[in-house]
Amino acid sequence: MRPVAVVGIGKTPFGVFADRDLRSLAVEASHKCLKNGNIEPSRVEAFYLGNFAGPSFVGQSHLAPFVAGAAGITGAPATRVEAACASSGSAFFHGWSAVAAGIYDLVLVTGVEKMTSQETPRVAEILAMAGDCGGEVRSGATFPALFAMIANRHMHQYGTKREHLAAVAVKNHANGAKNPDAHMRKVITMEQALAAKPIAEPLTLYDCSLVSDGAAAVLLAPLERAGEFTNKPVRVLGVAQTSDFVALEQKEDITTFRAVRAAAGKAYGMAGLGPQDIQFAEVHDCFTIAEIVAIEDLGFADKGQGGFYTAEGRTCPSGELPVNTSGGLKSKGHPVGATGVAQICDVVLQIRGEAGERQVKRREIGLAENLGGSGASAVVTILGAA
Amino acid sequence: MRPVAVVGIGKTPFGVFADRDLRSLAVEASHKCLKNGNIEPSRVEAFYLGNFAGPSFVGQSHLAPFVAGAAGITGAPATRVEAACASSGSAFFHGWSAVAAGIYDLVLVTGVEKMTSQETPRVAEILAMAGDCGGEVRSGATFPALFAMIANRHMHQYGTKREHLAAVAVKNHANGAKNPDAHMRKVITMEQALAAKPIAEPLTLYDCSLVSDGAAAVLLAPLERAGEFTNKPVRVLGVAQTSDFVALEQKEDITTFRAVRAAAGKAYGMAGLGPQDIQFAEVHDCFTIAEIVAIEDLGFADKGQGGFYTAEGRTCPSGELPVNTSGGLKSKGHPVGATGVAQICDVVLQIRGEAGERQVKRREIGLAENLGGSGASAVVTILGAA
Numbered sequence: 001m002r003p004v005a006v007v008g009i010g011k012t013p014f015g016v017f018a019d020r021d022l023r024s025l026a027v028e029a030s031h032k033c034l035k036n037g038n039i040e041p042s043r044v045e046a047f048y049l050g051n052f053a054g055p056s057f058v059g060q061s062h063l064a065p066f067v068a069g070a071a072g073i074t075g076a077p078a079t080r081v082e083a084a085c086a087s088s089g090s091a092f093f094h095g096w097s098a099v100a101a102g103i104y105d106l107v108l109v110t111g112v113e114k115m116t117s118q119e120t121p122r123v124a125e126i127l128a129m130a131g132d133c134g135g136e137v138r139s140g141a142t143f144p145a146l147f148a149m150i151a152n153r154h155m156h157q158y159g160t161k162r163e164h165l166a167a168v169a170v171k172n173h174a175n176g177a178k179n180p181d182a183h184m185r186k187v188i189t190m191e192q193a194l195a196a197k198p199i200a201e202p203l204t205l206y207d208c209s210l211v212s213d214g215a216a217a218v219l220l221a222p223l224e225r226a227g228e229f230t231n232k233p234v235r236v237l238g239v240a241q242t243s244d245f246v247a248l249e250q251k252e253d254i255t256t257f258r259a260v261r262a263a264a265g266k267a268y269g270m271a272g273l274g275p276q277d278i279q280f281a282e283v284h285d286c287f288t289i290a291e292i293v294a295i296e297d298l299g300f301a302d303k304g305q306g307g308f309y310t311a312e313g314r315t316c317p318s319g320e321l322p323v324n325t326s327g328g329l330k331s332k333g334h335p336v337g338a339t340g341v342a343q344i345c346d347v348v349l350q351i352r353g354e355a356g357e358r359q360v361k362r363r364e365i366g367l368a369e370n371l372g373g374s375g376a377s378a379v380v381t382i383l384g385a386a
Numbered sequence: 387m388r389p390v391a392v393v394g395i396g397k398t399p400f401g402v403f404a405d406r407d408l409r410s411l412a413v414e415a416s417h418k419c420l421k422n423g424n425i426e427p428s429r430v431e432a433f434y435l436g437n438f439a440g441p442s443f444v445g446q447s448h449l450a451p452f453v454a455g456a457a458g459i460t461g462a463p464a465t466r467v468e469a470a471c472a473s474s475g476s477a478f479f480h481g482w483s484a485v486a487a488g489i490y491d492l493v494l495v496t497g498v499e500k501m502t503s504q505e506t507p508r509v510a511e512i513l514a515m516a517g518d519c520g521g522e523v524r525s526g527a528t529f530p531a532l533f534a535m536i537a538n539r540h541m542h543q544y545g546t547k548r549e550h551l552a553a554v555a556v557k558n559h560a561n562g563a564k565n566p567d568a569h570m571r572k573v574i575t576m577e578q579a580l581a582a583k584p585i586a587e588p589l590t591l592y593d594c595s596l597v598s599d600g601a602a603a604v605l606l607a608p609l610e611r612a613g614e615f616t617n618k619p620v621r622v623l624g625v626a627q628t629s630d631f632v633a634l635e636q637k638e639d640i641t642t643f644r645a646v647r648a649a650a651g652k653a654y655g656m657a658g659l660g661p662q663d664i665q666f667a668e669v670h671d672c673f674t675i676a677e678i679v680a681i682e683d684l685g686f687a688d689k690g691q692g693g694f695y696t697a698e699g700r701t702c703p704s705g706e707l708p709v710n711t712s713g714g715l716k717s718k719g720h721p722v723g724a725t726g727v728a729q730i731c732d733v734v735l736q737i738r739g740e741a742g743e744r745q746v747k748r749r750e751i752g753l754a755e756n757l758g759g760s761g762a763s764a765v766v767t768i769l770g771a772a
Binding site: 001021047052053055056058059060061062063064065066068069073074075076077078079080081082083084090093094097098100101102103126129130131132133134240241242243244245246250259262372373376377 | 451467470517628631644758
C-alpha cells in the first residue's frame with residue numbers, strides 16, 4: 001500500500017437550509033474541494049458518496065451518479081456507501097483503500113445529508129432505522145433512548161456524573177461558537193446545560209446533537225503526487241473500518257464500543273503511533289456520552305474516566321488533548337452522511353493551520369472517529385502533516 | 387493488480403416469501419456461499435452488501451453490519467453499497483478491487499432485496515426513487531414508463547418490432563422454466579406475450595421483470611490461493627463500473643446506455659477480449675427492451691439490430707450467443723439488490739458445468755451486465771474458467 005494524502009477539502013456550512021436541496025449541497029462541497037485541490041471535475045477517477053438516508057429524507061436513491069453528474073463527474077465509478085452515521089467515514093475508508101492500493105490516483109469522497117425537510121418525529125423514525133428495527137426499535141427505542149441507556153450504565157459502572165455530560169456540551173458549544181460553518185454558534189453555561197429539558201433520562205436537550213443539512217468533501221491522491229495539487233498536503237497515517245452487532249442487547253458491555261477499539265487499534269498500528277501521540281481529535285459526539293466513551297475507547301482516558309477527564313478541562317482547546325474544536329456534532333451540527341468527511345476536513349484544517357480562532361497549537365497529528373448507529377460501524381482515521 | 391477468482395457461490399431461490407425477512411435471505415445466501423467455498427464466516431476479511439432499498443422496503447438501514455453480525459462475521463469492515471438495480475454489481479466491483487489490489491484475501495459479496503412486503507403501487511414508488519425524482523419522476527414517470535420511451539424510440543429509430551420484445555420474453559421464460567431457483571417457471575407463447583395486458587405502451591406485462599425476494603453471494607480470493615477453497619475456481623477476467631446522468635432527458639441518445647458501452651470497453655480491455663470471444667451472457671433485462679439494448683451496447687449485435695438478432699434465435703440456448711439462460715430478471719426474478727451478484731453466480735454455474743438443464747455447451751467465457759436505473763450505473767464482468 002502506498003502513502004495517500006488529502007490534497008483538497010470543501011464544506012458547506014451546516015444548518016437548516018430550507019431553500020437548498022441535497023444535490024446542491026453535495027455539489028457545492030465537491031466543487032469547493034476540487035477547487036481547493038486545483039483540479040477540474042473531469043479529472044476525478046472515482047467518486048464515493050457517503051449518505052445515510054437520502055431516499056427516506058428527500059425521496060431520492062441512486063445518489064452517487066445523481067450528484068456526480070451534476071458536479072461534472074461522468075463516466076467514473078460513482079458509488080454510494082451507507083453505514084448509518086458512519087456513512088462518509090466508510091466512504092473515505094474505501095476511497096483511501098483504492099488510492100493506497102494503486103487502483104486510482106484522484107478520488108473524490110463526498111458526504112451529504114439533507115434532514116430538515118422532514119418534521120422531527122419523522123427524523124427520529126428515519127434515524128432509528130440504523131438500530132435493530134425488529135428488536136430494540138420495535139420496542140420503542142430511539143437513538144436518544146439507546147444512548148441514554150449507555151449513559152445510565154456508564155454512570156452506574158464508573159460514577160460518571162450528569163455534570164460530566166454537561167461539561168462535554170459546554171465545551172463543544174464554546175468551540176462551535178468560533179466556527180463560522182457551525183449550525184449552532186451559541187455558548188451555553190453549565191447551568192443551562194443542566195437545566196435543559198429532558199429528552200431521554202439522563203440526556204437533556206444539550207446532550208443531543210443537531211438535526212442539520214450539510215455536505216463535506218475531500219480529495220485524495222498518492223502522497224508522491226500531492227505537490228501537483230496543494231502546497232499543504234496532509235497524510236493519511238492510519239485508517240480502519242470495523243463492524244459489530246447492530247442491536248445494543250447483543251453487546252457484552254454497552255459502556256464501550258468494541259468496533260471503535262478495534263478500528264483505533266488497527267489505525268494506530270498502521271500509523272505506528274499510540275494514543276499518546278495524538279495531539280487533537282474530532283470524535284463522534286452524537287450524544288455527550290458518546291464523546292466520553294470515545295475518548296476512553298481511543299485510549300486518551302482510562303476506561304470509566306472519560307467524564308472526569310472532560311470535567312478537568314483536559315479536552316478543552318487549552319487542554320492536553322483538544323477534542324472537537326470544530327464544535328462537534330453537538331454544536332457544528334450532524335448532517336448524518338456528511339459527518340465523517342466533515343470531521344476529516346476539520347482535522348485537515350487544524351494540521352494546515354487554517355482553523356482560525358479554533359486553531360490548536362500542537363497541530364501535527366490529529367484523529368477523527370466516526371461512529372455508525374450504537375457502535376455497529378466505526379471508522380478511525382489518523383492524519384498528519386506531510 | 388493480481389488475478390482474482392470466484393471460489394464460492396450461494397443463492398436463495400427467488401420468489402415471494404411471505405415468511406422470510408431480508409436478513410434471513412441474506413444470511414442464507416451468505417452461508418451457502420461460504421460453505422461452497424469451504425470457509426467459516428470468521429475468516430471473511432471484508433463484507434460488501436449490495437442492497438437498493440432495504441430502508442424503504444423493510445424499514446431497516448445500516449444493513450451491512452446487520453447482516454454480517456447475523457452471519458457470524460463481526461469485526462470486519464461491513465459496507466452497504468447502493469447503486470439502484472446495480473447495487474450488488476457495484477458491491478462485487480468494489481470487493482474485486484480490494485482483492486485485486488491486495489488489501490484482503492477473502493471477501494464476501496452478498497446482494498439482497500426483500501420487496502414483496504410492500505404493495506405494488508408502493509414498490510413502483512420505491513423503484514422510481516432510482517430515477518430523477520425532481521424531474522422525470524415528478525412528472526409521473528415510473529420505470530416501466532421510462533423504458534417504454536426507450537422502446538418507442540428504438541422502434542422509431544431502428545424498426546424494432548413489438549414481436550422482437552416478445553421474443554425476449556418468450557426465450558427468457560423458456561429458460562427460467564428450467565431454473566429451479568427461478569421466480570416464475572412458466573413457459574409462455576409468442577401469442578400470450580403479444581396479447582398480455584398493457585403496462586406502458588408498447589410494454590406489456592410480459593415485457594416487465596418481476597418483483598421478487600431473494601439473495602445471492604460470491605466469495606472472492608486471489609487466484610493463486612483459489613485451490614484452498616474450491617476445485618472449480620472461476621477467474622474474473624475483466625470488470626468495470628461506470629456512471630452516467632440519472633435523468634433520461636440528459637442523455638444524448640436514449641436507445642443506448644453510454645455507461646454500459648464504457649464499462650464493456652474497460653472490461654474487454656482488462657480481459658484482452660472482445661465481444662466475439664464471449665460465449666454466453668447474463669444481461670440486465672429489467673424490461674425486454676433492456677436486453678435488446680444490452681446486446682447492442684455489449685457489441686454482440688450491431689446498433690439497432692438487437693431485436694432482429696433476438697428474433698432470429700441467436701440468443702437462444704442453442705444459438706451462437708445464449709443470453710439469460712437463467713431466465714433473466716424476466717423469469718428468474720429481480721430482487722433488485724441481489725441481481726448483480728445473482729447474475730455472476732449464474733455465469734459461474736455455467737462455467738463450472740453445474741447449470742443442469744440450462745447448461746450451455748461453450749462454457750469457458752461468460753459475461754454479466756448489471757444496470758442501475760435507466761443507465762446511470764453499469765457494471766460489466768467477464769468471467770472465465772481458471
